[in-house]
Amino acid sequence: MVLRFIHSFLFAALAVTSVDADTIDASIISAPGYGELGYQLPEIGSYELPSLGEASNGEVLIAEGERRTLYEIFDDKYVLLAFIYSTCSDVNGCPLTSHVFYKIKSAMKRDNTLANRLKLISLSFDPEVDTPSVMELYGNNFRYAGNAGEWQFVTTASHQSLEPILKSYNQVILRETDSSGRTNVGYSHVLRVFLIDPQKNIRNIYSVDFLHHDLIINDVKTILQQEQKSGEFIKTATVAQQTSQLSKPGDSKLGYELSSYVTDSQDLELRKGEKADLLAIANNPPLGLPAIPVPADNPLSRGKIDLGRKLFYDRRLSLNDTFSCAMCHVPEQGFTSNELAMAVGIEGRSVRRNSPTVYNSAYSNLLFHDGREENLEQQAWGPLLANNEMANPSIGYVLNKIRQIDDYHGLFEAAFDGRGVSMETLGMALASYQRALVSADSPFDRWRYAGDKTAITDSAKRGFEIFTGKAGCVACHSIGEQSALFMDDQLHNTGIGYRESMGIYPDKQQVTVAPGVTIDIDRAIIDQVGEKPATDVGRYEVTQNPHDRWKYKTPSLRNVALTAPYMHNGSLSTLHEVVDFYDQGGVPNELLDPLIRPLGLSPQEKMDLVEFMESLTGSNVDTLVADAFAAPVGDVGKGDPSWVHGSEVEVR
Numbered sequence: 001m002v003l004r005f006i007h008s009f010l011f012a013a014l015a016v017t018s019v020d021a022d023t024i025d026a027s028i029i030s031a032p033g034y035g036e037l038g039y040q041l042p043e044i045g046s047y048e049l050p051s052l053g054e055a056s057n058g059e060v061l062i063a064e065g066e067r068r069t070l071y072e073i074f075d076d077k078y079v080l081l082a083f084i085y086s087t088c089s090d091v092n093g094c095p096l097t098s099h100v101f102y103k104i105k106s107a108m109k110r111d112n113t114l115a116n117r118l119k120l121i122s123l124s125f126d127p128e129v130d131t132p133s134v135m136e137l138y139g140n141n142f143r144y145a146g147n148a149g150e151w152q153f154v155t156t157a158s159h160q161s162l163e164p165i166l167k168s169y170n171q172v173i174l175r176e177t178d179s180s181g182r183t184n185v186g187y188s189h190v191l192r193v194f195l196i197d198p199q200k201n202i203r204n205i206y207s208v209d210f211l212h213h214d215l216i217i218n219d220v221k222t223i224l225q226q227e228q229k230s231g232e233f234i235k236t237a238t239v240a241q242q243t244s245q246l247s248k249p250g251d252s253k254l255g256y257e258l259s260s261y262v263t264d265s266q267d268l269e270l271r272k273g274e275k276a277d278l279l280a281i282a283n284n285p286p287l288g289l290p291a292i293p294v295p296a297d298n299p300l301s302r303g304k305i306d307l308g309r310k311l312f313y314d315r316r317l318s319l320n321d322t323f324s325c326a327m328c329h330v331p332e333q334g335f336t337s338n339e340l341a342m343a344v345g346i347e348g349r350s351v352r353r354n355s356p357t358v359y360n361s362a363y364s365n366l367l368f369h370d371g372r373e374e375n376l377e378q379q380a381w382g383p384l385l386a387n388n389e390m391a392n393p394s395i396g397y398v399l400n401k402i403r404q405i406d407d408y409h410g411l412f413e414a415a416f417d418g419r420g421v422s423m424e425t426l427g428m429a430l431a432s433y434q435r436a437l438v439s440a441d442s443p444f445d446r447w448r449y450a451g452d453k454t455a456i457t458d459s460a461k462r463g464f465e466i467f468t469g470k471a472g473c474v475a476c477h478s479i480g481e482q483s484a485l486f487m488d489d490q491l492h493n494t495g496i497g498y499r500e501s502m503g504i505y506p507d508k509q510q511v512t513v514a515p516g517v518t519i520d521i522d523r524a525i526i527d528q529v530g531e532k533p534a535t536d537v538g539r540y541e542v543t544q545n546p547h548d549r550w551k552y553k554t555p556s557l558r559n560v561a562l563t564a565p566y567m568h569n570g571s572l573s574t575l576h577e578v579v580d581f582y583d584q585g586g587v588p589n590e591l592l593d594p595l596i597r598p599l600g601l602s603p604q605e606k607m608d609l610v611e612f613m614e615s616l617t618g619s620n621v622d623t624l625v626a627d628a629f630a631a632p633v634g635d636v637g638k639g640d641p642s643w644v645h646g647s648e649v650e651v652r
Contacts, residue, residue, distance in 0.1 A: 074196065078223070105150065288484055292438060306415075309433045318346050334359065350388065370538050375431070412426075492554060502589075
């Protein structure tokens with residue numbers, strides 16, 4: 001029985017993650033949901049989806065066996081509710097549903113409105129086998145498809161508690177029997193997926209012939225458009241209304257293994273950019289931020305900011321003219337790097353720490369993860385000279401190179417009252433640009449500081465209460481009465497650095513061998529073939545004080561939804577993983593910060609906490625990113641010191 005369950009479970013998982021509609025016999029897979037839609041969809045908003053009746057409630061079990069009602073899980077969003085069981089091996093049954101949900105989830109990752117107004121729920125009708133832990137395991141097949149909270153896998157405590165839910169949704173299931181009379185070999189049921197609106201009304205029901213991601217997305221967008229036109233839309237979304245349209249990783253490769261895969265990399269048309277008045281933004285920080293602290297010897301000016309902006313994106317500032325500051329602090333990736341746990345510098349040289357975001361760095365008195373610099377003017381030179389970042393051999397080399405680049409002639413003198421390029425003026429220019437990258441006026445700010453009660457969802461409000469109460473996050477990520485920096489400018493030992501230094505790893509590690517395909521590899525094998533991680537003991541490397549081992553700077557949480565992965569080494573990929581880490585009390589060690597303790601959060605409390613953090617995305621993010629897109633990238637041209645003489649062909 002155990003072997004049969006494992007076989008069926010793996011078959012179901014593979015069916016929804018690896019089905020290729022172009023290569024599998026149509027007689028085996030005939031459902032339209034696996035391929036291209038065979039007809040043209042009506043224009044969005046050109047048709048009606050009237051209510052088909054009220055969606056019923058019922059008690060279910062979520063992860064860790066916590067009891068919730070369906071209505072609680074719906075959380076005032078549009079919901080796609082499917083009934084499945086994990087051991088189903090009929091590719092036109094439950095695996096089809098999960099495949100279509102996976103495709104919708106991929107679309108949600110590319111479409112912020114869908115991502116924040118739609119939720120996917122897969123409810124098992126086999127509670128004897130599908131315990132909460134089994135449903136969690138089943139759901140892990142789709143974890144790479146983005147925010148886990150947007151697709152939940154739930155079950156019930158028993159058939160007795162499941163029965164009224166099935167009856168209310170007109171779901172009839174029959175146990176199948178084999179030739180020997182065994183009744184636990186599977187279920188026969190009619191596949192139905194329900195589209196439910198925030199008012200708990202069923203708006204459509206999809207059977208196997210109509211279960212297609214394009215059709216469902218068309219329906220959802222139609223309802224969203226119609227509710228806006230009718231004035232029924234209530235401003236409850238947080239990220240939905242305040243997520244950057246320009247900020248996202250490069251191609252996420254979701255669904256890459258399918259023949260129908262379409263890249264979600266950003267259209268080059270969106271990258272043309274538009275220059276912003278950064279001085280005005282810096283002089284009048286958005287709602288939720290205090291005035292920017294500016295050194296007396298380096299007051300902000302438009303000339304300095306523009307010069308620093310040019311330097312920040314100029315690849316010629318690296319040893320071989322290929323690498324700029326922006327290649328670790330990517331504007332559309334939250335001015336960090338969403339695609340790398342730890343930075344990679346010139347010529348692919350590995351850097352042992354994650355790229356911190358530049359957003360709101362103006363307010364930091366400690367810079368770098370170990371706090372080794374105290375102002376942006378000094379910090380600027382670290383990457384320029386680091387062998388594994390921009391690799392310049394000396395300060396003089398950088399300054400001499402800039403003096404020889406034609407398009408810098410006169411710029412330093414104009415910005416600094418006649419002073420030319422020097423170690424000091426170059427640092428001051430880069431610092432001026434970075435100080436202007438202030439971002440706030442988030443949904444949270446409008447709720448807390450502007451009194452807009454509808455700016456964030458009820459879930460985010462609950463998350464705020466957890467953040468400032470039970471979880472105690474506010475002890476390090478401070479919130480004031482008039483403004484909030486969400487940091488304390490201090491360093492703390494959470495145990496992440498200790499764990500890495502001590503080599504504390506699980507016996508097996510999940511390794512991605514192809515997009516969407518992961519396997520567990522023994523740690524011993526990884527150690528044999530992998531390079532040993534570089535030693536990193538944090539603040540101790542600066543102070544040589546043993547009590548500073550594994551201490552790292554508290555980052556601001558503003559725009560945190562845009563700046564994954566997290567921690568000084570990028571070891572946590574999502575906000576959900578971050579919350580889980582702190583909920584467990586970090587990693588115990590003799591120097592663990594006393595503020596770190598097990599929290600005992602429920603799954604719903606964790607989701608609320610994440611939704612609160614997602615409400616911290618600033619309203620001006622796209623303005624700052626579009627400004628970055630408009631900056632030149634420093635292509636080597638005639639007149640540059642690296643220009644190869646004689647490379648121009650003389651035409652007679």
